[in-house]
Structures are given as structure tokens and as C-alpha cells.
Amino acid sequence: QSVLTQPPSASGTPGQRVTISCFGDSSNIGINTVNWYQQLPGTAPKLLIYTDDRRPSGVPDRFSGSESGTSASLAISGLRSEDEADYYCATWDDNLKNWVFGGGTRLTVL
């Protein structure tokens, strides 16, 4: 059981907008920033969004992040087939004194 809760799956058709949620509590998301990682099939994770809503250089602006209270969201607009991947949220947990990850959401582009 992951400390951060994500839906196990999400889907959309090309061009659609999809959102993936990440729920935590007052010891993690409530007081720390959230990062999102994209893991394409058979590859290592890659930083997608950092400190809630910032995009690293090279990440398309179709990807956006937001945070509110003890939850965070990743939105992908103009969905493309190459967006099929597993997406993980992560943050620091002040109580556990650990980095914690969500269980991951597998995105399927129909």
C-alpha cells in the first residue's frame, strides 16, 4: 500500500485531455511540493514535473501539474500515442522521513 494514492489506470483518445490524481496527507503533499515522473515501457523513469508545476527543459507544455491541499494532479492535453506510459507522483514525507511514491498510473491512449 503506497503512502500516496493514484488511480491504477487512466485512458483517453488522441487529442483529449486527461488528468491523473495523487492523494496524500498533511505530512507529505500538504506541506511539501510534488514531483511527477514518466516511465515509458521498458525505460527508466524521467522527471516530468517538479515542485508542483514546473516543467524541465524539453518537456512539452501539454504536460502540466497542480497542487491543492493534500492532493496533486497531472494534466496531459492534446493526448498523443507516445504518452502511453506509467506516471508516478512523489514527495517527501515529514513523518516517515522518507521519500514516498504513488503506486503509479498506467495511461493508455485508445
Place this chain on the structure above:
Amino acid sequence: EVQLVESGGGLVQPGRSLRLSCAASGFTFDDYSLHWVRQAPGKGLEWVSGISWNGGDTGYADSVKGRFTISRDNAKNSLYLQMNSVRTEDTALYYCAKDSGSAWYGGRRYFDYWGQGTLVTVAS
């Protein structure tokens, strides 16, 4: 270009030891903290351990505390994970990840680069 290359994985029997290495290049190694993150087959990501820029401060997940030891050699631009008393549940792909800051803990930071991983299989 930042590169992190893990090595040392393989098949190991339960209760035995294994040492993983991560060779880094493309950034000022001793400015940043580093982490090990693992992924069991078909499962999600799990943070394993972190180490500060100078090796003076370390942290571990409860699942490995007392069995695994993280270390670094800044002269060799290398990160290590000594795995003792391994268990079948330690079977996973182990990734080395670079932190955005010098401490391994705390908020407002992130893992900005990852290696390709080294596979550890614990089985008799």
C-alpha cells in the same frame, strides 16, 4: 550530458551479500545528493536510500534499514549500495538517481536524472 550507469546486479542467494555501483558523469558530483530507488518486477517505484553530497548524512527505507548501506566516493564520482542479508523481496531493478540539491531529505527537491538500472534477483 548527465550520465548515471549502474552495475553489480545479478543473481544472489537469500542471506548473501551484493554491492551495487553507480558511475556518474556530466555534473559536479560532490555538489549533489544521490539516491537508490528500486522497482520490483511489474510493481511501482520504491525509494531505498539517500546520501548527502559529502556522504555525511544518509537515510534508508524501513524495509532495508540495518541491512543495506549507502556510500559514495567523490574522488571516483561513484555511488554504492552494499546489500547484506538479502531477501527474496529485494528482487528488483535498482536505479541510481541524482537529487536536485545537496541534502538527501526535505521538500522542494526532486530526482532530476536517473540511470538505466541494474537488476538484482534474490533466489536459491
